[in-house]
Amino acid sequence: MGLVPGVGAICNGEYLKAFVHVLMFGFLVSLAGSSKVGSFEPLFGIMTAAFFFYMPLEAYHTAKRNALRAAGFQLKDRTADKQEENLWTGVILTLMGCLLFVNEWVEGFLEGALKFWLVVLIGFGAYKIREHLKTEKPLEAVEK
DSSP states (O other): OTTSTTHHHHHTTOHHHHHHHHHHHHHHHHHHTOGGGGGGHHHHHHHHHHHHHHHHHHHHHHHHHHHHHHTTOOOOOOHHHHHHHHHHHHHHHHHHHHHHHHHHHSTTHHHHHGGGHHHHHHHHHHHHHHHHHHHOOOOOOOOO
16 A cells, blocks of 8 residues: 555554655656756656655554554654654755745756755765764773
């Protein structure tokens, strides 16, 4: 069921996630077939395929977690992870909406804005390095 955008999340009872999956898939498909993104069409084609295969995997793992909880297994509480996930989902959806909105009014804006995707990679890499350094524990002194 997860191969149909949003249906895997619906089967797991995650209706908001299903709505977001449908929006994301539609967004990626429309960009992959749009002439407005210029030379970035192949990138959106690959992103669409990756998202298509992500959805059933994510639905499977969520269903597996739900089944384990129903069987009485205690799993790690993901409340903090959910809050961060909600933040990043909101940021990504807002950015996508803003980019598409401005692209409707300014010809070629999206193609020009997408040339800065490397800055996103650099920023994400710097964030991951900062998180690693922040959580790294200092070496304990060795007793003699």
